[in-house]
Amino acid sequence: MSHSPIPPTHPPLWRNRVFQIVAFADLLQQLAIWTRNIALLFYVMEMTNNDPVAVSLLTMFEYLPIFIFSFIGGTFADRWNPKKTVIAGDTLSAISIGIIALCMMSGLWQAVFVATIVSAVVSQFSQPSSSILFKKHVPEEQVGLAVSITQGLMSIFVIVGPIIGTSIYTMLGIQYSLFVLIGLFLLAAIIQIGLPSSERSTESANSTIMQDMAEGFRYVKRNRNLVVIAAIFTLIGLAVGIIQPLDVYILIERLGLHKENLQWFYAVSGIGMLLGGLLAAALSSRIQRFAKTVMFLGLLILAASIAFEVLSRWVFVTASMRFFVGITEAFLQIVLSTFMIKLVHADYIGRTNGILAPLMTGGVLIGSGAAGVLMSSTSLMTTFFISAALVAAAACISLQLSFPSGQMTNEQETKAGMAKKESVPTM
Numbered sequence: 184m185s186h187s188p189i190p191p192t193h194p195p196l197w198r199n200r201v202f203q204i205v206a207f208a209d210l211l212q213q214l215a216i217w218t219r220n221i222a223l224l225f226y227v228m229e230m231t232n233n234d235p236v237a238v239s240l241l242t243m244f245e246y247l248p249i250f251i252f253s254f255i256g257g258t259f260a261d262r263w264n265p266k267k268t269v270i271a272g273d274t275l276s277a278i279s280i281g282i283i284a285l286c287m288m289s290g291l292w293q294a295v296f297v298a299t300i301v302s303a304v305v306s307q308f309s310q311p312s313s314s315i316l317f318k319k320h321v322p323e324e325q326v327g328l329a330v331s332i333t334q335g336l337m338s339i340f341v342i343v344g345p346i347i348g349t350s351i352y353t354m355l356g357i358q359y360s361l362f363v364l365i366g367l368f369l370l371a372a373i374i375q376i377g378l379p380s381s382e383r384s385t386e387s388a389n390s391t392i393m394q395d396m397a398e399g400f401r402y403v404k405r406n407r408n409l410v411v412i413a414a415i416f417t418l419i420g421l422a423v424g425i426i427q428p429l430d431v432y433i434l435i436e437r438l439g440l441h442k443e444n445l446q447w448f449y450a451v452s453g454i455g456m457l458l459g460g461l462l463a464a465a466l467s468s469r470i471q472r473f474a475k476t477v478m479f480l481g482l483l484i485l486a487a488s489i490a491f492e493v494l495s496r497w498v499f500v501t502a503s504m505r506f507f508v509g510i511t512e513a514f515l516q517i518v519l520s521t522f523m524i525k526l527v528h529a530d531y532i533g534r535t536n537g538i539l540a541p542l543m544t545g546g547v548l549i550g551s552g553a554a555g556v557l558m559s560s561t562s563l564m565t566t567f568f569i570s571a572a573l574v575a576a577a578a579c580i581s582l583q584l585s586f587p588s589g590q591m592t593n594e595q596e597t598k599a600g601m602a603k604k605e606s607v608p609t610m
Contacts, residue, residue, distance in 0.1 A: 196328055201320035204378055205313050206333045208269070208371045215276075215367035217344025219302065220245075221446065222352040222360035223295050224431070228442060230292055233435075236555035239428040243551040244296045248303040255537070265312035265319075266378040272312075273372035275305045277365045284361040295357070314520075314532050320379065330520045332464055342453030345446040353443065399534030409535065411584050412519065413542050415482075415577045420543035422573035424550020425557065425566055426489065432563055437496055451502045455509020462510075463517040474518050475584045481511045481518075482578035486571045493567035 196202055223241060231237040279301040286294040321329050351360045403409045434440040434448070485508060492504040527535050550570075557566045 196321070196325045196332070199321060199325075199329075201316050201378060202329050204374055205316055206329075208273075208375050209313065209333055210339075211367050211371040211374070212273070214344050214347070215364045215371075216302075217449075218348035218351065218360060218367070219298070219364055221345050221348030221449075222357055223299065224445075225349070225352050225442065226292075226295060226357045228431070233442075234555075235429065235432065235558055238431070239551050239553075239555040241296065241299065242424070242428045242554075243548055245299045245303055247548055248300050251541075252304050263312075264380055265315045266375065266380050268312045269316075269378070270372050270375050272305050273368045273375070276302050277368035277372070279305065280361050280364050280368070284358055284365075287358060287361070298361070314536065316378065318527075318532055328464055330517050332460070339453070339457055342450045342457070345449035345453075349443060349446040395534065399531060399538060402528075402531050403535055403538050408522075408584055409539070411580060413539055414580050415478075416539055416543040417546050418573045418577035418580070419482075420546020420548075421550045422489070422546075422570040422577070423543075424547035424552075425554050425570040425573075426550075427547070428551055428554045429558055429563065429566060432558070433492060433501065436563055437493065438498055438501060440498075448502060448505050452505040452509040452512075455506040455511075456513045457509075459510035459513025460517065463514055474522065475581065477514055477518050478581040478584060479578050481515045482574055482581055484511045485515075486574035486578065489567055489571040489574060493564050 224238065227237055227241050228234075280298055283294045283298040283301070286297075317329060347363075348360065351363055403413070430448075431442050431445050434442060434444055488504040488508045488511070492501055492508075495501045495504065554566065557569070
């Protein structure tokens with residue numbers, strides 16, 4: 184009778200080169216995205232005299248390419264070298280923004296919509312590669328901590344990003360905001376040169392794109408948890424899409440503040456996300472044992488916060504709701520991200536993300552397109568109540584998730600399926 188092998192010991196996570204590079208590059212990308220979002224939001228509002236339909240269209244143009252290209256990008260991410268993919272993605276983002284800046288200097292202000300579209304398309308090929316790098320180069324027992332830390336660090340830039348974006352736009356205008364974006368994306372690309380190379384799997388090398396896509400759908404369909412998460416993503420996407428373009432109107436209509444104060448409410452939300460990320464990092468092992476409870480309660484808190492936010496006429500109450508939303512979002516993101524990375528086979532991470540992400544972005548796209556019309560035909564309060572109801576419905580559906588300790592992981596299922604094809608008995 185053989186003795187159980189001693190679990191291997193790994194160096195501390197902070198010494199992992201892949202974790203260091205991916206985390207820092209993600210921070211630069213998040214700062215660039217927030218700078219872009221704030222600058223373009225204010226610019227479009229000024230050019231259209233605060234038209235809510237134009238603001239909602241800006242969000243719609245951001246998510247339309249994600250909806251269209253997410254699955255395609257995820258499929259290619261599973262096939263391509265992740266190092267080359269992330270470097271190429273950030274480089275192309277910088278080049279595209281440079282071209283848009285030249286167009287705007289020629290007087291074509293509508294090019295801001297094109298900037299959003301191009302950036303969103305490129306990101307769909309590079310974002311899944313970060314999860315693939317974690318899966319391949321971070322020990323499994325450290326994945327939860329890695330996700331928690333990266334989410335917590337990103338929250339810092341959720342705080343700093345809107346403030347920097349507002350400052351650059353207020354003092355220097357839209358063109359200098361775009362120049363900052365170019366520098367951030369180029370710096371991220373340079374840093375990621377230090378990542379190790381990973382060759383594509385033999386299976387993907389011998390298959391076609393269409394075969395990979397079909398296998399990705401079958402992989403998600405046969406896993407009940409992923410199907411439940413798909414329904415949750417769709418409802419949350421609709422809810423977020425409805426209210427995201429209208430956040431600024433909470434300040435204008437309910438609180439009587441100027442639109443430039445939006446940065447401080449984003450900062451409060453970012454502080455909540457930072458705290459939530461730090462708490463999740465400290466409790467990473469325990470969170471996974473109570474994943475379903477965390478999901479259910481987190482979604483209920485999110486729904487209640489959305490409702491209370493629009494009811495409030497007091498800055499302190501509205502800011503408090505933003506803070507709780509930040510904490511909740513951090514926990515939900517960390518639970519779902521860790522679950523996906525740990526239980527989805529490395530060869531399917533891109534496609535799984537490419538199937539689930541469009542459901543959320545499709546919901547955001549539909550919600551964003553309807554946001555301006557809903558607000559104009561009903562009221563800001565009714566629109567936010569609809570969003571809260573959708574999140575509450577997602578909370579109820581989350582009770583269908585199952586996280587038993589003895590559950591076979593997706594990676595084990597894949598190996599078992601391959602073994603059956605080879606007529607090898609499995610346990």
